[in-house]
Amino acid sequence: MAVQLDAPLAPQRRSFATAFLRGALVPLLAILTALLVGAIIIWFSAPADRGTRFEVVVAAYRGLFLGAFGGRQAIANTLVEATPYILAGLAVAVAFKCGLFNIGAEGQLFLGALAAATVGASQLGLPAIIHLPLALLAGALAGGIWAAIPGYLRARTGAHEVITTIMLNYIAFRLLDYLVTGPLKDPGASALRTPFVASAAQLPRFIGPLEDPGLTGGQTYRPLIVTADPEWNLRLHLGFAIAILAVWGIWWLLNRTTTGFEIRTVGANPEAARYAGMSITKNFVVAMALSGALAGLAGSGQVLGVEHNVKSLFSSGYGFDSIAIALLAKSNPIAIIPAAVFWGALNNGRGLMQAQTGISIELIRIVQALTIMFVAADQIVRWIYRIRRPIGDQVVFSRGWGK
């Protein structure tokens, strides 16, 4: 099958299914290979009291699957997990399209979250239709400005964004720590966190019960459909729809607008782009700002839809995971969605896996890292499974230091 697909004389007009298979084959095989290596690790580190090694491997992956997709609640939780990954993965993908490697999605996400929490928690007395977009906008703006700095530096001074974004990450962490433990701390709470966001600024859940105001700093978070049925108490919130909308928006921007064309041209060949009259500086700054805005939006979504405040240790790993998702999706905006759902499923299912088999949840991090390795180094996968590279399949990710 694979050989036939990649034959040099393949017909010019391909059906959607063939195009999909051609694009998805290597990432799928990469995931499969990573899961196989994960199985080998489980095989060797299996606890003795849980049956034969083979049984432990099967039970672990069964637990992983059921934890992620076994029932309405699990699926909703997987999608909740996937929501920030869709936006953050999209952020990295946009930068990739411009030939930039945004490793700083994490810092941008944190600052976006903080800005959204600050605007969201201020009692403006505005209706939700204004307050919520305002909070989201603040988050996107904070992330966008933070990311525009490395874009500008790269274009003007040649300082490589891989290092500058990481430095800005560390600066953002310290800044967040200072603000959450100092000026922005909720004065009424003993825990180190910002105040709860106002009800008008929350991203409502689609369906569920009313939340107890005693647990949310006096805020009443109202889902779109109120039900007391515990079966339908789902955490899925409006942020998921916003993420899907953002995917469509970015796809449209990249493929149907002049801005997107310029970003892609600068990414593919900056010299040619410059020769055609496009400003490298402008496009680097625009692409990075867009990327940071998406990352900031990811953070805002988490704050306004899930956490409802920012703790001094908010969460971590989004930055690097979003790179993985962008690689897995080969920077294709539409493909970001399944890649992010896969990631969310791994994160959501690993708890049950650990509960049922005693395998450390850190194993999933290894599987994730291996997945990225096999996707990034698709030459390895092609080599293992003997798949030839179709002509013109190269995706430009980034270039060396000074160029």
Added chain:
Amino acid sequence: MQNTISQPQLQAGANVPRGVSRARIVGIIGVVVAALLISAVVLRVDATKFSTLNIPQPGAPPNQPLARIPLPTVATVIVLQGLLGLVGLYIALRQRMQWITLYVSTMIGLAFFTILLWAVAGSSVDLVDVLARVVRLATPITLGALAGLICERSGVVNIAIEGTMLFGACIGFIVAMVSGSTTLGVLAAMLTGSLVSALHAVLSVNFKVDQIISGTVINLLAVGVTGYLRGSFIIGYEQRNGADITAQALPVLRIPGLSQIPVLGPIFFSHQPITYIMLILVFAINLLLFRTVWGLRTRAIGEHPKAADTVGIQVNRMRFWNVVASGLISGLAGAWFSLESTFRFDDVMTNGRGFIALAAMIFGKWTPLGAFGGALLFSSADALQIKIQGFNFGLPRQFLQMLPYLVTLVVLAGIIGRARPPAAVGQPYEKG
């Protein structure tokens, strides 16, 4: 029509680095920094206060120092920063390009010294201890920069230094903990480093994967694997055998005679082993890179691999082995974290030092001595923020913790000018 033709030229013109005015920018920055620091100190510090610098006598108790230098805080800062501002003004007016690197280093160094004086106003500080700390904290950064430099001089970008260090720190710690021998742990860390680097070499040299992606993959893998090892092995082992773990952090080796020299002794000759190795490696690699056949060939495959190939150098084989060798050094840097600075392994304990190392390498223009200079700059930011935390200082600690990263950012942002990397760095070499 006319417009569409002239636009590319306009754009191209806008993107030319503004070389002439850079001296002006740096000079003006110097004046601004000096003015800011002077006004801050004048406003915040009582003019009658003194900052006392102690110079200890090696071997003697700390309350009998060799010298006690009381400096009037405000006056000293005004004199030092005033001089710096005047030099900056001169550079800006006369556009002294060749002074820029030296001036920027001095500016950052003096800014740190000013902050130190400010923090200890009305109190005293052991200056030699601060400087010894600077050298000690420069160890992982310098080693990382040397490892990066060997790779990049051969034409391979290595942003996997951070992950390689983390792997080395973790495996080195496990081996030392289980075997009871810290030396064995250091060797294991180096071996691990070279294996991880070999993975980078296979991916980037043999499979011709984008080198930045390959490095990122290793950094991710390092966080995952070391986290897994810590969670599933190290913590449990420590709990079960707490009392039986005999290995300790590497000891301080005072070099007889030399360590008794006042000032220089404590700064350079009273360290732990990896710091000494770092100091030796700086000069050794400088020698190897610029005075031996290996060095010439390494530089050749990084600048013009095709020409090197033509004269019979096996470009990809040499790149492979140079990357593997660099892993020995980053592994050693990893051992510094878990076996020298402390005897412990924490999740992500390298804390971005691998990336700062790359910035030090760029700052040093891809030379070992320059990289060491860059590393000292960054480590002094680190030493300063650690030292100052003990004093009652106006700034919140988080802002002091930002210092090393801010300095990296400012330095990288081209204040010293657009550095020129080896010409072929980042490009896989394909014969033919």
